[in-house]
Amino acid sequence: AAGVIQSPRHLIKEKRETATLKCYPIPRHDTVYWYQQGPGQDPQFLISFYEKMQSDKGSIPDRFSAQQFSDYHSELNMSSLELGDSALYFCASSSTGGGNSYEQYFGPGTRLTVT
Amino acid sequence: SQKIEQNSEALNIQEGKTATLTCNYTNYSPAYLQWYRQDPGRGPVFLLLIRENEKEKRKERLKVTFDTTLKQSLFHITASQPADSATYLCALSYSSASKIIFGSGTRLSIRP
Numbered sequence: 490a491a492g493v494i495q496s497p498r499h500l501i502k503e504k505r506e507t508a509t510l511k512c513y514p515i516p517r518h519d520t521v522y523w524y525q526q527g528p529g530q531d532p533q534f535l536i537s538f539y540e541k542m543q544s545d546k547g548s549i550p551d552r553f554s555a556q557q558f559s560d561y562h563s564e565l566n567m568s569s570l571e572l573g574d575s576a577l578y579f580c581a582s583s584s585t586g587g588g589n590s591y592e593q594y595f596g597p598g599t600r601l602t603v604t
Numbered sequence: 605s606q607k608i609e610q611n612s613e614a615l616n617i618q619e620g621k622t623a624t625l626t627c628n629y630t631n632y633s634p635a636y637l638q639w640y641r642q643d644p645g646r647g648p649v650f651l652l653l654i655r656e657n658e659k660e661k662r663k664e665r666l667k668v669t670f671d672t673t674l675k676q677s678l679f680h681i682t683a684s685q686p687a688d689s690a691t692y693l694c695a696l697s698y699s700s701a702s703k704i705i706f707g708s709g710t711r712l713s714i715r716p
Contacts, residue, residue, distance in 0.1 A: 530708075531693060534704065537702070544702070547703055577645070591636045591697050593650065594650060595640075595647030596647055597647055600645075
């Protein structure tokens with residue numbers, strides 16, 4: 490079965506640079522979520538989109554922005570990168586139809602290293 | 605704000621035994637409580653979901669209970685195997701298509 494696809498899988502950037510992470514949800518999933526997981530930490534919710542509109546917002550820095558496109562893929566844009574932004578970034582998707590909208594399916598993650 | 609505590613950072617048990625992991629939360633009960641498995645460097649994998657009006661849910665060797673009075677969920681793996689070794693995350697969600705709030709996880713090790 491198709492899973493959530495994230496690209497790139499690894500990214501190395503320098504401080505103050507910009508990064509763009511991409512997420513392709515499972516086909517027919519209409520909701521996308523972004524999470525950040527630091528070393529030894531649990532995943533922290535950043536932002537989510539339902540039908541291309543922002544549906545919920547968590548602890549996402551103002552330096553970050555995200556959007557969901559007409560094909561349902563999503564991009565997380567991160568500017569003025571800081572050392573503390575080094576983490577695993579997960580995208581998850583879910584479908585609001587069929588009664589399983591609470592189950593989120595996670596991608597393999599993008600490991601961002603800021604030097 | 606909601607706080608989720610999982611009983612221990614690490615749990616070590618003998619193969620074949622039942623592993624029991626605990627998840628406690630504060631404040632108001634979620635509509636749904638979920639358990640995920642996470643292996644190092646990988647994304648969480650959904651295992652089971654239980655609704656606030658359900659007491660117990662089973663799936664193969666897995667069993668989840670949910671007690672809204674105690675504000676607690678128990679996650680059991682019966683006939684544990686070394687392949688079950690991973691970090692298990694308890695997670696709460698309050699509405700459809702909303703964020704998941706994760707606990708800090710319990711690292712389970714099953715020794716042969």
